[in-house]
Amino acid sequence: MALKTFELLKGCETHEEIMKVLAAVAVDLGDVIDDVSVVEVNPLKGAMTNEVFEVNWPTKSDGHLRRVLVRLYGEGVEVFFDRDDEIQTFECMSKNGQGPRLLSRFTTGRVEEFIHARTLSAADLRDPEISSLIASKMKEFHNLHMPGAKKAQIWQRMRKWLNHAKSLCSQKDIKIFGLDNLDTEINSLRELLSDGYQEIGFCHNDLQYGNIMMDEETRSITLIDYEYSSYNPVAYDLANHFCEMAADYHSDTPHVLDYTKYPDLEERRRFIHTYLSSEGEKPSEGEVEQLVNVVEKYTLANHLFWGLWGLISNYVNTIDFDYKEYSRQRFQQYWLKKVILLP
Known part of the structure; x- marks a missing residue:
């Protein structure tokens, strides 16, 4: 209106x-x-x-x-x-x-x-052509030279958020969400994920469809909203984008996540192959497979990150959104996927 x-x-x-x-x-x-x-x-x-x-x-x-x-x-x-x-x-x-x-x-x-392009919808992320354009844009974004130390910021940020969440939450919620055990989870996750593929790039860190715009004529992609952007493992950013495919923030229940919409293995392989190929490189199947596997493990860090974000937002943000339920779903997904990805 x-x-x-x-x-x-x-x-x-x-x-x-x-x-x-x-x-x-x-x-x-x-x-x-x-x-x-x-x-x-x-x-x-x-x-x-x-x-x-x-x-x-x-x-x-x-x-x-x-x-x-x-x-x-x-x-x-x-x-x-x-x-x-x-x-x-x-x-x-x-x-x-x-x-x-x-x-x-x-x-x-x-x-x-005001950018004269349309903001993508949740469905757009599943369009193979648009998905390919996003993959190439992510590679370009990750290679930007930006201010700040070129090292992973995610772990320090999560610890800071965990402490803040504990200071805001009731003892009941601290127990329900298992906050007293999360420091151990963050430390062990960092140790496990830091062993192996660790390319660091400038990451968007919040690549949901609403932060991606496309010019319909030129098909050029623009990434917007850099509040959470920082240097991080590029695998973390790729994992974040995949996790966001479970969300539709313009539905009647914008906080509800549907993980049946999480991209299947072939979709993830195709996206990562395009990502690795976008600047003239010719990745081997082994290189693609390696990054696919690492990205999948980094979804765990994403679930903790946004789970903590949801808990804190429940106390500090006045936007009409069920942050606590969103947080519950992210933490639930963390524990469900952990036993599969880190047996």
Whole structure:
């Protein structure tokens, strides 16, 4: 639903600040917002960390709509990542020709370039052609030279989140979710997964379909939303993408995960073969098989990571999403898969 006023943003203490920033952005783009009634604000669904809006106004030159994206930072989510680091990543991505441009910032959010491409759907991830495009884009992304130490960040981040989850959760939930034993699980998992294939790359770490956009004409893929991005084993990022195929965040029950939709072995092999081949390499069957196997084990780290994320989000985020049930499913999947993958 398009709103002719900024009703959606009025609950924010910085409403006036947002208006001033948007007016300044309009001027930078060669437009003028002299009447708030000409502005449209459309909430975009599917975001679980921030609130995201498409904002439109008529251009000064020909009256066509100018589109920008306004991102309001979720409450309490700074526990998950450093906002200054995330902004630095965003700006570096732009300089590398990746993602949208940063147009302006305000206290509780920012204004971004609106990418004229469509956000993928859950079903798109299963389309062989689109999946192949994503695989090639991931390889390109992993090879970016970005700020930060080129070493795995996942383990340190999980330990930090575990401590925070324990400080927030009731004793009942600590027991139900087995938080007192997770430190041992994280340590043993790190030891097991660090022995073998360990290529480190700059990883997106949250490659669900809503963070992937495609230009229908050129078929080019753009990855967006870098809050969780960091250097990590590339196998972890590939595993994350596979795990996200179980989700549909635009359904009536966006927190429910359906693991019958997890890609089968042939799908995973095809994706990883494309990934390894995308820059002119010719991987052997053995190389493909090795990465397929390592990626499958890294799904365990993904389940712990997002399980902890869900528990913390249940306490700090006000977005309408059943974070605790989502967390329960991720932890359940961890224990189910562990006995199979780490016998």
